[in-house]
Amino acid sequence: MKNSKTRTLVEGAVMLSLAIALSFITPFQRLLPFGGSITLMSMLPICVFSIRNGIAKGLSVSFLFAAFQLFQGAVRDGVFGWGLSASMLVGCVMFDYIIPFTVIGFAGIFRKYGMKGWISGSVMVMVMRFASHVISGIVIFAATVKIWDSLDFVAENKYIYSLVYNGAYMLPEILLTTLGAVVLFRVPQTKRMFAVQEAN
Numbered sequence: 001m002k003n004s005k006t007r008t009l010v011e012g013a014v015m016l017s018l019a020i021a022l023s024f025i026t027p028f029q030r031l032l033p034f035g036g037s038i039t040l041m042s043m044l045p046i047c048v049f050s051i052r053n054g055i056a057k058g059l060s061v062s063f064l065f066a067a068f069q070l071f072q073g074a075v076r077d078g079v080f081g082w083g084l085s086a087s088m089l090v091g092c093v094m095f096d097y098i099i100p101f102t103v104i105g106f107a108g109i110f111r112k113y114g115m116k117g118w119i120s121g122s123v124m125v126m127v128m129r130f131a132s133h134v135i136s137g138i139v140i141f142a143a144t145v146k147i148w149d150s151l152d153f154v155a156e157n158k159y160i161y162s163l164v165y166n167g168a169y170m171l172p173e174i175l176l177t178t179l180g181a182v183v184l185f186r187v188p189q190t191k192r193m194f195a196v197q198e199a200n
Contacts, residue, residue: 008053008057011049011052011053012049012053012057012060012061015045015046015048015049015061016045016046016049016061016064016065016068018045019042019043019044019045019046019065020042020065020068022039022040022041022042022044022045023039023042023069023072024039025039025040025042026038026039026040027040028172036165036166036168036169036170037169038169038172038173038176039173040176041173041176041177041180043104043122043125043126043129043173043177044122044177044180044181044184046058046061046062046065046104046105046107047104047107047108047118047121047122047125047177047181048107048184049061050062050104050105050106050107050108050111050121051107051108051111051118051121051122051194052108052111052193052194053108054108054111055105055106055108055109058104058105058106058107058108059102059105059106060105061105062101062102062103062104062105063098063101063102063105065101065102065104066097066098066099066100066101066102067098069097069101070093070097070098073096073097079092079093079096084140088140091136091139091140092136092140092141095132095133095135095136095139095140096132096133096136099132100128100129100130100132100133101129103125103128103129103132104125104126104129105125106121106124106125106128107121107122107124107125108121109121109124110124111194115185115186115191118181118185118194119178119181119182119185122177122178122181123174123178126170126173126174126177126178127174129170130166130167130170130171130174133162133166133170134162134163134166135162136162137158137161137162137163137165137166138158138159138161138162141162141165
């Protein structure tokens with residue numbers, strides 16, 4: 001039992017480190033017209049950990065990933081210096097960092113159903129993350145954004161604004177990560193590993 005707990009802790013640390021490392025790899029960032037970044041499947045290691053170890057442990061690791069993303073947002077992006085009101089700042093922290101990255105831990109919700117469940121759970125949490133960012137755009141940032149310089153028109157519809165802004169980077173990331181998950185889960189050795197973990 002002790003060895004099992006140690007193994008899970010080590011695996012969680014490895015997957016978290018891998019997710020963080022992949023979050024720094026943004027090969028398509030300069031191609032995005034509105035901002036945001038497409039990482040190299042940084043959500044996939046957290047999805048894999050949740051599928052292997054269950055939702056409770058998955059949420060623990062994904063919350064740490066969310067905390068890192070918030071730290072990165074504060075240091076690199078200067079989120080606390082954007083001039084947001086206190087309520088808007090709290091909303092930004094919750095809907096752009098804590099909620100969207102923590103929900104990745106739910107990827108293991110369908111893990112008992114084999115590869116279809118693994119893929120379904122992974123896609124579900126990525127869509128949940130996208131939805132959280134869209135809510136943030138509608139409620140918080142649409143009020144502060146008046147013009148998209150790249151398109152040279154006034155963003156009058158906050159729903160379209162948020163869907164387009166967040167969809168420009170989230171939808172490609174969802175597709176890329178889903179493709180990576182399908183490839184990973186179809187490898188015979190990896191598939192056996194997941195099945196053994198489920199039986200433990």
